[in-house]
Structure formats: C-alpha cells, structure tokens
Amino acid sequence: MKTALYRLLAAIVLMAPLIGLAADEGTSTNTLEELRQLRLRTEALEKKIVETRPAASSAPTLAAESTAAQKPPLSESAMVRGWRSFQSFNPEISAIVDMFYHADDSADGISHVTEEMSGFGHSHSGEDHHHGETENGFNLRHLELQFSAEVDPYFKGSAIAAVDLDGAEMEEAKIETTCLPYGFAVRGGKFFSDFGYINAQHSHQWDFVDQPLIYQLTLGPHGLNDIGAQLSWLAPTPFYLLAAVEAFQGKNDMIFAYCGEDPLPHHNGPRVGVGWLKFGPDLPGNHGLQAGLFGAMGKDQEAHDGNGDGDSDHWLDGNSMFWGADCVYKYNSPQPHGKGDLTVQGEYFNRRKDLDMIANDLNPALVGNHRIDDQDGYYLQAVYGFCERWRGGLRWEQVGLVNTTKLPDGSREDFGSSYRAGVMIDFTPSEFSRLRVQVNHGGYETAAGREPATEFFLQWMISIGSHGAHKF
Numbered sequence: 001m002k003t004a005l006y007r008l009l010a011a012i013v014l015m016a017p018l019i020g021l022a023a024d025e026g027t028s029t030n031t032l033e034e035l036r037q038l039r040l041r042t043e044a045l046e047k048k049i050v051e052t053r054p055a056a057s058s059a060p061t062l063a064a065e066s067t068a069a070q071k072p073p074l075s076e077s078a079m080v081r082g083w084r085s086f087q088s089f090n091p092e093i094s095a096i097v098d099m100f101y102h103a104d105d106s107a108d109g110i111s112h113v114t115e116e117m118s119g120f121g122h123s124h125s126g127e128d129h130h131h132g133e134t135e136n137g138f139n140l141r142h143l144e145l146q147f148s149a150e151v152d153p154y155f156k157g158s159a160i161a162a163v164d165l166d167g168a169e170m171e172e173a174k175i176e177t178t179c180l181p182y183g184f185a186v187r188g189g190k191f192f193s194d195f196g197y198i199n200a201q202h203s204h205q206w207d208f209v210d211q212p213l214i215y216q217l218t219l220g221p222h223g224l225n226d227i228g229a230q231l232s233w234l235a236p237t238p239f240y241l242l243a244a245v246e247a248f249q250g251k252n253d254m255i256f257a258y259c260g261e262d263p264l265p266h267h268n269g270p271r272v273g274v275g276w277l278k279f280g281p282d283l284p285g286n287h288g289l290q291a292g293l294f295g296a297m298g299k300d301q302e303a304h305d306g307n308g309d310g311d312s313d314h315w316l317d318g319n320s321m322f323w324g325a326d327c328v329y330k331y332n333s334p335q336p337h338g339k340g341d342l343t344v345q346g347e348y349f350n351r352r353k354d355l356d357m358i359a360n361d362l363n364p365a366l367v368g369n370h371r372i373d374d375q376d377g378y379y380l381q382a383v384y385g386f387c388e389r390w391r392g393g394l395r396w397e398q399v400g401l402v403n404t405t406k407l408p409d410g411s412r413e414d415f416g417s418s419y420r421a422g423v424m425i426d427f428t429p430s431e432f433s434r435l436r437v438q439v440n441h442g443g444y445e446t447a448a449g450r451e452p453a454t455e456f457f458l459q460w461m462i463s464i465g466s467h468g469a470h471k472f
Contacts (some may be wrong), residue, residue, distance in 0.1 A: 014384055064111040087335040091149035094465035096204050100436075102134050106453040111135055113453055116446045118415035119375050120217040121254075134210070139205055140164060144171070154179050160202075162176040162391070171202075171225070183234035193224040193246055194232075195276040195294035196347050197326045207343070207383045208424055209438050209457040213397045214349045214377030218252040218322065227251075229268060240290070242279040248272040248298070254321045255351060256298040264301050264315050266390070272298030286332040295323035300353060306362050312458050318355035324348045336387040350376040350402070357408045369408035376402045389429065395422040400445060416445040424457075432463045 012416040104110045111133040141164070148158035160172040174189035192200045198215055200223075208218075210380035216225060228248035250256045250271030260266045276294035283289055300320035303312040326347040333340025353373040358364050377399030386393050406412065420442030423426040427435045444451050 008227070025105065030188075045424055065393050073127075091147045092465070094146045094463060096144040096146070096202075096461065096463050098144070098459070098461045100139050100141070100209055100457050100459035101137065101457065102139055102457055103136050104453050104455040106451065109136060110453055110455055113444050113446065113451055114213070114216060116448075117217060117399075118445050118447060119373065119400055119405060119413075119419060128448050150178070151175075161376075183236060185232045185234075187230040188228075188230070189460040190227045191225070193226075193248070193276075193296075195224070195231070195246075195274055195296065195347060196292065196324065196349075197290075197328055198225040198347065204461055204463075207381065207391075207393050208395055208422055209436060209459045210440070212347070212377075212379040212395075214347070214379060214440075216259050217399060218255055218349060218351050218376070219252060221386060222252075222276070224248070224252055226256075226272065226357075228272075232403060235346055239282050240278070242278045244276055246274040249273070250298050255322065256300055257323070258299060259301050259303065264303070264317050270295060283322070286334065289328070291325070291327040292327070293323075293325050295321070297321040300355060302355060314360040314366075315358045316355035316447070317358045318353070320351065320353045320355075322349060322351040333385065335385075335388075338385040338389045338391065339458065341385040341391075342382070343384075344380075344382045346378065346380040348376070348378040348407045366408045369410075370406070372406040373406050374402050374404050375400060389427055390429075391425075391426050393422075393424045395420075395424075397421075397442075403445075413438070416450070418445045419443055426459075433470070434458070434461045436461075 003124040051293065053420045055428040077272050080333060083470045102110075106417065143163040144166070145161045145163065146159075148156070150156045154177065154275045155175055156178055157173065157175045159174075160171070162169055162171040170190060172189070172191050174187055174191040177185050194200045198206070198212060199219070203211070211221070211223075220341040226248035228246055230244055230246045232242060232244035235243070247270040248256075249269040250258050250267075252272075255270050258267070258271060274294070276292060276297040278290055278292040280288065280290040290425070297319060298321075300318060302316045304314050304316075306313050324347060326345070328343070330343040331340075333342075351374075353371070357366050357369050357371065377397070378401075379395060379397040381393060381395035383391055383393035397420045398417055399419075400415060401418060403415040405415075420440055422438060422440040424436055424438035429435075436457070438455075438459070440453075440457075442453055444453065
C-alpha cells in the first residue's frame, strides 16, 4: 500500500510542472479546475502517507531493533546535513563542441610553416599530438567534457576530458582547498599553470580562434599543462594582490621535455618550478585592470637527428627558463548583451635554453659543450562590443625580436623576426553558442626566407549544460 501511494504521488509531482506550464499559457477553466483537484488529492495522499508510517514501523524486524538499540535516532540537523552532502555530490556537467573551417594560401599548410620557423625548434618528446595541428578544411578541435563540484566544506574538484578523432586525454583533474586561513589555497592534480593570462584559458575562452604565436612556438598547443601542485596566497590588501608558486613534474614537449633514458641522465620530479604575481588596483565604476609578472625554470632534454636517417644521433640535457609580464584592462558597459564592452590585453614572453651536449655519435668532440637559445615575443589585442551580441577584435603579434642560437661548436646564428596580424568578428546568440569569422596575415621567418601566409577561419562553438563562470 505504501509503495503504491509513493508511486502515485511521484507521478502527480512529475505531471505538476507540465500542468502548471499549460495554465500559465492560458488554459481553459476546466484545466485549472483539474489542477485544483490534483493538488487536493496530493495533499490527501501526503496525509495518508504520514499516517501510514507509524503503522509500518510499529513492527520492526530483529535487525532493525538491534540497530536502533545501538544508534540514537537522527536529529533533524543531522538529516539536513546528510541531505546537503547528497546535494554537494551532484556535479555540474558540461560539454563544449568547438569546430572551425580553415583555409590558407601557403604551399604546405600553416602548421608546417610554424614548425619551420627559425630559432624556435620542434617538439623533442618523440610523441605525436595531432590535435594541435590546423588543416585546410574542417577541423574539430575537440569535445570538452567538464565535471565540477563542491566536494565538502574543505575541498572542491573538477575534471576535464578532451576528446577528438584521435582519442581522448585528461586535460585537467584537480583538487582545490576551500577553507585554509589567511588567504592561502592549495591545488593539486593535473592543471594549467596560472602564470600570465592566456595559459590558464581553455581554447573556447580565447577571443580569437588560434592562440598567440609566442605561446604556440614556446609552449605548444596545450600551453603549460602538467601534473603538480600550487600554493597561492591572496594578500589582505585594499587592492587585489595574488601570488603563487607551482611545482610540476615536467613534461612539456617544447620547453621542458624529458626522456630520462640513456644516454640522457635521469632526473627525479618535480622538474619544473613556476612563480607568478598578479595585482590590480580598485578602479571606480565598471573599469577593471590586472597586471602580472611570472617566471619559470626546469629541466629540459632534447634528442636530434643530425644526418636525417630517422634515428637520434646527438643528445642534450640542461635547463630551460622563461619570464614575462601580462596586462589586461576591461570595461564592463552598462548596456545590454555586451554592447560597449571593451577588453585590451597583452603579454610579453622571453625564453632561454641552456643545454649541454651529453653524447654525439657524429662528432664526439662536441660532448660537454653548450647550446644556448634565446627567443622572445609578444602580442597585443583589443576586443570591442560594437553592437548587442556582436564583437570585433584586432590582434598584432611579433616573435623573434630576440632570436639567437649559440651552437656547441662555438658558432652563433642570428635569425630574423616574424609577425602576424589578425581581425575577427563574432556573434553570440546566447551564452551557450558563438559564431566567429577571422582573418590572419603574417610574414614568417624560416630557413628558406620570409614566407607570407594569409588564413581564413569560420568557427562554430556551443556549450551544453552548466558551465562555471570564467576568471577575470
């Protein structure tokens, strides 16, 4: 009897929103009368269920009597806490689909051009990451699946999986504290370093389809994303001041590559350390400003094929480092749907590699000598909401203003700089979708000389489900 009543009550509760919706849209008097009768029946059923519970529990089993003898009855506050705990287990789940059409006028494709840019080198991990490449035609960047929740009063967590046509990878899986005193917080797991401004953003958060050149060339398509821990401190100052140190295992293919196999030496992790500082004044009105400084150092290993036979024949081991600064200004217009909003941002990035020749099958006399690479770059961009739901953006980039390599044989190479300019317009029908058109034109310094290239993008993104707000 009790089970039947519960089932009937559940059916009525499930039907109630639909009936209410129909009433709101101007249903007939008969429908409203039916709704009133259903509500009366629901109240009667609830009363019967309450009256039935004592009878059902008046003859407990032996096991129930034993349990009741050992445990006191739950208080109302304990039941509330239990229900809240159950609610906190319910995570926010979202999925983001990011696809775009791309075309360029270079002979071998823009990905090949950027891989051949003088002074910046290639990936040295020996792993293939095809989803970082851009092809002419249709591209599906990835399907991003995100799960996040407040675990309990002490921790929160999130996990992000990136799924593409080549498979899936764990993009983020992190745990964060929520209750440490004096402005301290600890994060652990796999996550994006919070240095600078762009690095911690996922691709769907970018204001342009592609990431800035300096990030692409020095950190790769994933940025600095690794397994590690972060300790941050929010200072008790009248202005915003946040500082942090991070330690990572050290697996970035471009700047902190690691093999650890003969003839290269083994290094225990963590192998990379990062430090950064962010500060911002308390500006009046709808204005916001944030600036930052950052730096990092870690172990780096490279294996090269000098004679082109497909096998590595000389190996280097040493340290790599980078440092830089970032600044972001935002104006949040009081007009609706982003009209009048303005964002201006820029970052400068400088990297240095200092590696020792560990072994060389082609020229053993070079063992013990150094190879030193110095490169830098920056980008500046502005995005303005010129109409409700419409934005326009301009971006200017240069890399290789400093672009030198000191080789192990004592010689020195100086390379030229490269530039790229981009313009974009996007339309945001709602907070869950965006369409974007973008055009880039650049001149890229390669071993064959400066190579010009023009690119066209047409991007389409949607967000499914609940997705947390993004940072400043």
